[in-house]
Amino acid sequence: MTDELPPNDPLLGVVGALREGTAPRHGLVDRTRRRARRARLRARLSTAAGTLAIALVAVVLLRPREAAAGQITFALNAPASSGVSLVGDFTEWETDRVRLTPAGGDRWEVTLQLPPGRYRFAYVTDGGEWLPDPDAAPVPDDFGRPTSVLTVPTP
Amino acid sequence: MTMTRFHPTLALVLGLATPLAAQDASSLAGARSQRGAELAAVDQRLGGRFPSSVALRIHGIIDSATAEGLPAEPLVLRALEGGAKGVKADAIYVALGRLRASMRLAAQAIGLDAPASDLSTAAAALQTGLAPVRLVELRSARGTASLVVPLGAYLDLTARGAVPERAWQRVIDLARRKAEDRAYEAIDPADLVARRPEDRR
Amino acid sequence: MTPTDAALIERIAAGDSAALGMLMDRHAPALMRYATHFLQSADDADEVLQDTFIRAERAIRGGMRPDNPSGWLFRIAVNRCRSRRKRWWRLLGGEAGELVIARAADPPEVEAREWRHEIAVALAHLSTPAREAFLLKHVEGLTYEEMATITGAGVPALKMRVSRACERLRDLLKDVR
Known part of the structure; x- marks a missing residue:
């Protein structure tokens, strides 16, 4: 086994063809600079989103689904419940970290500030009943409990 | 569940978990170098919720996934979800195994350096029957943008009864046109449901 | 300077x-x-x-x-x-599938384009490590020591990959030119 191809090797023609016609595209330097700037901007935004993730904001006034910077109001009707918790990826599935507040009648609500992403979640009543979100898409659940999923788009 | 404008009346800082979306798309090498710290955190969270034998086995599944360069966080969250729902340990092991396998396949399609949120959403899409090559198409169409919103839209549409192929066409069309994330939200599943039996594929 | x-x-x-x-x-x-x-x-x-x-x-x-x-x-x-x-x-x-290459009598420029295409198809039939080794060795002209630094693979393994890649390419392209 020698390192180089022998003089009559047909692969020499292959190698010759492979060394031609692959020049870098015009404007590579500028495009790389623009992409680097975008990457730096994304990194800064990501850091900002991480900071926002620690804020939980309870909101009394319910607005229709409209432009939002990650403000999500979770609400459901739970007749005869003495209390309701929101559990999901964003609470690390702890059942007592986010409580909904009464919003009149049987309605319970809480509003969270969430960064863009996709989150699995459900409601749990103080009676231990698991409930899906009435407005969110249902998802197949490995564990046989009602589960919903929410996508928060980029603003 | 409703998206609202910012209207702060009461702010409570409760230390919510950093969501998947906030995780940066780290390189494989970077991910591996973070592995020690990541697993230490995993141990702590799992240790508080599961008996030690269960936590150890879950740790082993997650450890093998991170050794492949897959992110730990989606697996940890799924384990914690199972714990919160009070299911048997075996069901958690099975769910984690499925998720790991789907994320592995997703990583082959969109790259191991994809953000954890992209990988876990892509894994969910694969579990509903989306062909891996579709993920490749979407990755190409979206450039460096996150795949969470288009894949999330596809999953939501099909969950609401849209014909998968039609839902996918709508999503990939938007991706190719570089549509904003909001455009995916506006897709009406009613336009995509099967009207004749032969429409449903 | x-x-x-x-x-x-x-x-x-x-x-x-x-x-x-x-x-x-x-x-x-x-x-x-x-x-x-x-x-x-x-x-x-x-x-x-x-x-x-x-x-x-x-x-x-x-x-x-x-x-x-x-x-x-x-x-x-x-x-x-x-x-x-x-x-x-x-x-x-x-890497699956058999490569079938048909050669037509075309004008030189078409033939050259097809030749490059056929080479690309043949390269695509190499395993990823073999393609990597072949390109670094014979197209970029690197030494095995340089390749080892770049790829993280050992020199004997790289030599084997290059050798197998060459054999496979010769075989795939033998009826083309």
């Missing part, structure tokens, strides 16, 4: 973006050639190059001072290509 790579790297570290452009002009042609043939896509290769130089700049500004800048840039590009290849190749047919 043309600045050395080391001098350009010091200037990049100091925030001189023109120096990055000069480093790119110097090394992009070889990286583009390798990435194009490895990925079988000029679009993907272009992105890999952008990614390579973004990572290189970031590393340089973070204190990286490579002994062999050319080999270091190749190492980044090879890794980026591997990562991108995982996305595409396994899903679009992979």
Whole structure:
């Protein structure tokens, strides 16, 4: 086994063809600079989103689904419940970290500030009943409990 | 569940978990170098919720996934979800195994350096029957943008009864046109449901 | 006087973006050639190059001072290509299937284009490590020691990969030219 191809090797023609016609595209330097700037901007935004993730904001006034910077109001009707918790990826599935507040009648609500992403979640009543979100898409659940999923788009 | 404008009346800082979306798309090498710290955190969270034998086995599944360069966080969250729902340990092991396998396949399609949120959403899409090559198409169409919103839209549409192929066409069309994330939200599943039996594929 | 790579790297570290452009002009042609043939896509290769130089700049500004800048840039590009290849190749047919090449009597320019296409198809039938080794050895003209530094594989393994790649290519292309 020698390192180089022998003089009559047909692969020499292959190698010759492979060394031609692959020049870098015009404007590579500028495009790389623009992409680097975008990457730096994304990194800064990501850091900002991480900071926002620690804020939980309870909101009394319910607005229709409209432009939002990650403000999500979770609400459901739970007749005869003495209390309701929101559990999901964003609470690390702890059942007592986010409580909904009464919003009149049987309605319970809480509003969270969430960064863009996709989150699995459900409601749990103080009676231990698991409930899906009435407005969110249902998802197949490995564990046989009602589960919903929410996508928060980029603003 | 409703998206609202910012209207702060009461702010409570409760230390919510950093969501998947906030995780940066780290390189494989970077991910591996973070592995020690990541697993230490995993141990702590799992240790508080599961008996030690269960936590150890879950740790082993997650450890093998991170050794492949897959992110730990989606697996940890799924384990914690199972714990919160009070299911048997075996069901958690099975769910984690499925998720790991789907994320592995997703990583082959969109790259191991994809953000954890992209990988876990892509894994969910694969579990509903989306062909891996579709993920490749979407990755190409979206450039460096996150795949969470288009894949999330596809999953939501099909969950609401849209014909998968039609839902996918709508999503990939938007991706190719570089549509904003909001455009995916506006897709009406009613336009995509099967009207004749032969429409449903 | 043309600045050395080391001098350009010091200037990049100091925030001189023109120096990055000069480093790119110097090394992009070889990286583009390798990435194009490895990925079988000029679009993907272009992105890999952008990614390579973004990572290189970031590393340089973070204190990286490579002994062999050319080999270091190749190492980044090879890794980026591997990562991108995982996305595409396994899903679009992979290394399976028999190659059937029909040769027609066409005008020279068409024939040359088809010849390049046939080479690309044959390359696509090599395993990823074999294609990588063949391109680095015979198209880029690197030594096995340089290749070992770039790929992380041992010299004996690389020699074996190159040898097998050559055998496979000769076999695939034997009826074409």
